[in-house]
Amino acid sequence: MTTTTETIDGRRGTFDRTMPVLWLFAAALIALVVLPLFWLAVYSVTDKAGHATLRNFVTLFTDPDFLDPLLTTAVIATSSAAICCLVAAPMGWLVSRTDMPGRQFIRALVTASFVTPPFLGAVAWELLAAPNSGLLNQLFRLVTGAVADDHLFDIYSLTGIIFVISCYTFPFVFVLVANALDGMPGELEDASAMLGGRTWTTARRVTIPLALPALVAGALIAFLQAMTLFGSPAILALPAGFHTMTTKIWSLFQYPPKLELAAAAAVPLLLVTILLLQAQKFILGRRGYSVVGGKYGAPRRVELKRWRWAALAFCLVVLLNPVFLPYLALLNAALSPNATTLVTASTVTAHNIVFVFTELSSTQLALKNTVILGTATATIGTVLALVIAYVTTRQAIAGSRLLGFLATAPVAVPGIVLGVGLFLSYTRPPFVLYGTLWILLIAFLTINLPSAYQQLQAAFATIHPELEDASRILGASRLTSLLRITAPLLRTGVIATWCFIFIGVMRELSAAIVLFTSQTKVISVLIYDLNESGDLAAISVLGIAMLAITFAVVLAVNRIPVFGANAATRLRN
Numbered sequence: 001m002t003t004t005t006e007t008i009d010g011r012r013g014t015f016d017r018t019m020p021v022l023w024l025f026a027a028a029l030i031a032l033v034v035l036p037l038f039w040l041a042v043y044s045v046t047d048k049a050g051h052a053t054l055r056n057f058v059t060l061f062t063d064p065d066f067l068d069p070l071l072t073t074a075v076i077a078t079s080s081a082a083i084c085c086l087v088a089a090p091m092g093w094l095v096s097r098t099d100m101p102g103r104q105f106i107r108a109l110v111t112a113s114f115v116t117p118p119f120l121g122a123v124a125w126e127l128l129a130a131p132n133s134g135l136l137n138q139l140f141r142l143v144t145g146a147v148a149d150d151h152l153f154d155i156y157s158l159t160g161i162i163f164v165i166s167c168y169t170f171p172f173v174f175v176l177v178a179n180a181l182d183g184m185p186g187e188l189e190d191a192s193a194m195l196g197g198r199t200w201t202t203a204r205r206v207t208i209p210l211a212l213p214a215l216v217a218g219a220l221i222a223f224l225q226a227m228t229l230f231g232s233p234a235i236l237a238l239p240a241g242f243h244t245m246t247t248k249i250w251s252l253f254q255y256p257p258k259l260e261l262a263a264a265a266a267v268p269l270l271l272v273t274i275l276l277l278q279a280q281k282f283i284l285g286r287r288g289y290s291v292v293g294g295k296y297g298a299p300r301r302v303e304l305k306r307w308r309w310a311a312l313a314f315c316l317v318v319l320l321n322p323v324f325l326p327y328l329a330l331l332n333a334a335l336s337p338n339a340t341t342l343v344t345a346s347t348v349t350a351h352n353i354v355f356v357f358t359e360l361s362s363t364q365l366a367l368k369n370t371v372i373l374g375t376a377t378a379t380i381g382t383v384l385a386l387v388i389a390y391v392t393t394r395q396a397i398a399g400s401r402l403l404g405f406l407a408t409a410p411v412a413v414p415g416i417v418l419g420v421g422l423f424l425s426y427t428r429p430p431f432v433l434y435g436t437l438w439i440l441l442i443a444f445l446t447i448n449l450p451s452a453y454q455q456l457q458a459a460f461a462t463i464h465p466e467l468e469d470a471s472r473i474l475g476a477s478r479l480t481s482l483l484r485i486t487a488p489l490l491r492t493g494v495i496a497t498w499c500f501i502f503i504g505v506m507r508e509l510s511a512a513i514v515l516f517t518s519q520t521k522v523i524s525v526l527i528y529d530l531n532e533s534g535d536l537a538a539i540s541v542l543g544i545a546m547l548a549i550t551f552a553v554v555l556a557v558n559r560i561p562v563f564g565a566n567a568a569t570r571l572r573n
């Protein structure tokens with residue numbers, strides 16, 4: 001007896017031709033996700049001779065050289081998460097629930113801090129707050145007449161690192177809180193007011209409890225971002241003489257390399273990331289915080305009256321730190337003969353720009369590699385995410401849930417951990433990819449796949465499958481229905497996904513810093529290398545170019561009607 005199954009074009013047959021699709025994409029995802037994590041686990045429990053041992057973990061949790069970075073990372077992540085909540089929660093409330101002027105302008109500025117690479121922000125704050133040469137410290141000495149060694153700020157300190165990291169992680173909390181408040185029905189607060197509740201009573205008993213899950217989830221994400229960042233700690237902590245876990249892992253790749261210890265040190269970051277993401281999912285998914293019912297009215301705006309402009313001033317002062325001051329510092333350094341000297345009309349020069357794009361030999365190679373990797377990653381990643389999203393939302397083949405799980409799994413892998421896993425996986429036969437752009441392509445694909453998949457899955461969910469069913473009833477194959485019906489409706493989502501992946505490649509440093517060679521540098525790595533040599537003017541030129549390209553892409557996406565003001569919330573963390 002022959003078992004018949006449905007083929008990919010909807011006809012009945014003896015062979016399910018959709019199964020090769022499952023196995024092909026499952027194999028690709030296993031190569032992207034499972035293989036590096038497998039070798040990471042293997043190396044973490046072996047010694048240099050290849051013998052099984054737990055000595056690596058004993059060293060990790062007993063040697064002060066590792067315990068100190070662990071403790072420092074915990075302090076930085078906890079402090080940054082707390083600061084983000086204290087700053088972002090009031091801003092989210094002011095923008096979403098009050099009549100404060102300039103609310104959309106504030107959202108746009110938060111978007112600017114969202115898309116600014118944290119390592120570039122760290123360089124900008126070097127220009128502003130280095131103890132001796134920082135522009136703010138120079139201004140302090142000029143105004144107060146202090147001696148040359150006195151300074152108001154020292155960015156090369158634990159406090160300075162926490163400050164800079166908080167500047168570029170608070171948008172995650174802001175977006176979650178603001179979105180939660182935007183979607184909160186105004187009738188609940190109106191009912192509280194009608195029953196005699198004062199503004200603060202209503203906020204304490206209604207608004208805050210409903211927004212609390214988003215705030216806690218935002219705090220977890222801020223903690224996760226601060227824990228796994230490499231660029232900012234490497235730029236600010238290493239000159240100060242101490243390590244975080246990410247910089248310690250990177251140092252283990254320097255000569256002589258200690259790959260087993262690097263693998264063992266990456267495991268705690270991976271486990272904590274998984275736990276935090278599960279906690280966030282649990283908190284946001286709790287039904288006890290849900291509002292039950294149908295369609296509700298718009299949220300009620302709280303009238304701030306005479307405090308309206310004070311609220312706006314508070315938001316602008318906060319945004320001085322991630323946007324206004326850093327951007328001005330970068331622009332000043334790019335146009336000044338001396339990066340740490342305030343430019344004037346008589347001293348403005350284009351020498352730095354000419355030097356970076358015509359004389360600095362690494363620029364052309366880094367730009368070329370970045371464009372190639374950005375275009376290839378965005379194209380392949382979009383196609384991969386598109387097919388997987390279609391398979392999972394339409395349940396087109398058996399095992400679609402497996403594909404969805406594998407496509408989402410990389411979100412739990414920090415960039416530095418993935419870089420270690422890929423290094424261990426592709427520096428051995430039969431796939432020796434280290435030293436080529438292929439290994440960076442795999443890294444960037446893996447990092448950006450979860451967000452791309454989630455965006456396109458959401459886009460597919462808005463297209464009712466009955467449209468495709470109607471096409472197939474009229475005789476079209478599944479492929480024809482997909483090309484002629486579904487694809488045109490997905491055009492905006494596909495374009496936006498491509499753009500977001502491209503942006504993600506431009507700003508990625510954590511994995512690239514482990515995997516690059518002299519011939520595979522990208523812009524982010526070049527900026528880090530220039531910081532090592534102290535060429536802050538060249539960094540500023542490259543940073544402004546990177547920001548210009550990034551904002552051009554963001555503006556292009558915002559012109560797509562489907563996204564509009566919500567485009568920034570879809571960017572990858």
